[in-house]
């Protein structure tokens with residue numbers, strides 16, 4: 001099997017412009033066949049632009065974007081029947097019913113020779129709305145209809161742009177279950193999302209984008225491991241009292257200076273250890289901290305050690321880029 005066959009999506013040094021503005025600035029990543037891949041990023045990072053290039057809706061201005069081994073723009077006619085697309089704002093005809101919309105879509109896709117997926121509406125929980133006019137659907141219900149359209153023709157690769165935005169928690173969970181089912185049947189899924197727990201739950205691998213570039217890329221574990229452990233505690237005293245009792249602030253731990261926040265109820269202290277944090281580093285940091293507290297007779301309230309999270313990794317990307 002060649003690399004191309006194992007990768008459903010291959011993006012190499014992709015660039016995309018709107019006029020003079022370069023929205024995507026040389027990104028590279030692959031999506032393996034059968035995996036769920038999440039593109040995360042800040043507002044305006046370039047996620048939708050990237051997905052639109054892969055869907056064949058816009059040309060790249062540099063680099064290569066291949067889906068199922070085909071150039072996503074130049075070979076879009078050959079590619080179109082093999083991919084499913086859930087747009088951020090699909091342009092439905094408001095006067096058609098839900099059932100008519102899906103039938104229309106099936107008709108448009110009929111030349112694919114694939115049997116449309118029966119029960120797509122049932123799968124997205126819209127069967128009882130089949131006769132309802134599209135314009136009478138709620139925002140979340142429209143997103144479910146978007147999803148039905150993306151899966152109705154059993155595509156090999158599905159692009160989902162913010163699939164659960166506007167959905168209530170139950171609909172979101174149902175959508176996650178559908179995406180998991182798609183993966184089980186061997187479908188490749190590339191999704192964009194602002195919900196980190198969605199990526200954490202669904203994605204085999206992910207990329208974090210900011211201002212047109214990929215800053216983190218790998219499995220959730222790989223990305224989270226780049227963030228060190230966090231140590232935090234509170235001191236129930238004023239800054240003046242701390243100064244008079246200790247003379248200086250909390251110590252540097254494992255090369256990491258504390259971030260000190262002054263609040264009404266006291267002083268909050270947070271350390272971000274260098275990542276990935278080795279167990280002996282964490283242990284030494286604790287020892288240093290507890291020795292400091294003991295020496296100055298301080299009580300560390302709500303002392304907590306926690307692992308880095310995807311949110312920490314995300315915020316670090318944004319922070320480092322500033």
Ligand SMILES: Nc1ncnc2c1ncn2[C@@H]1O[C@H](COP(=O)(O)OP(=O)(O)OP(=O)(O)O)[C@@H](O)[C@H]1O
Nearest residue numbers: 018019021023041042043044045046047048049050
């Ligand atoms: N049609 C357009 N004309 C000009 N600039 C555009 C156009 N579409 C997007 N942009 C700009 O390109 C950048 C990337 O936009 P894009 O929609 O790809 O980001 P995104 O990561 O999907 O953002 P969001 O999470 O907010 O949906 C943004 O700065 C945006 O303002």
